[in-house]
Amino acid sequence: MQRAYVARFGNNPQQEKDANIAAEIETAKAQVIVSELVLRAATELFNALGASGVSVNKALDRHWRNARTAASHNPLIYKARIVGDWRINGTEPPFVWQIGSGTGKA
Incomplete structure (x- = not known):
């Protein structure tokens, strides 16, 4: 991440892309x-806590929900495919986080 940040200001498009x-x-x-x-x-x-782990007053289930939500936000199967496609085929990852890269109308 730091390398990408520094490269952004280096005036070298290929280095920034890499x-x-x-x-x-x-x-x-x-x-x-x-x-x-x-x-x-x-x-x-x-599993370790058993029935006491789902006690409403402790609200421990929020941790599982938060983990599940974070994992679902960027589906793991897509992330794994991106990594595999890069390693095996050299396919550049999609930069879907960039502003303005969408193809639909606003």
Whole structure:
């Protein structure tokens, strides 16, 4: 991420593109790994706590919901596909986070 930020101001379009690709791939890998770990940890927590884990007054279920929501926001299957397509085919990741890259009318 830092490399992409610095490259943005370096007046070298190819270096900026390469840094953005690296940042996109690394963040996609992190999202896949961290989301899976957090979902697994939340599930294990509820398995360990049993019925007391779903007590309304403790509201521990919010942690599982938050993890599930974060994982669903950027579906992991798409992130994994982007990483795999890059590693196997060298396909550049889509930069869907960029403003103005949509094809639809506003």
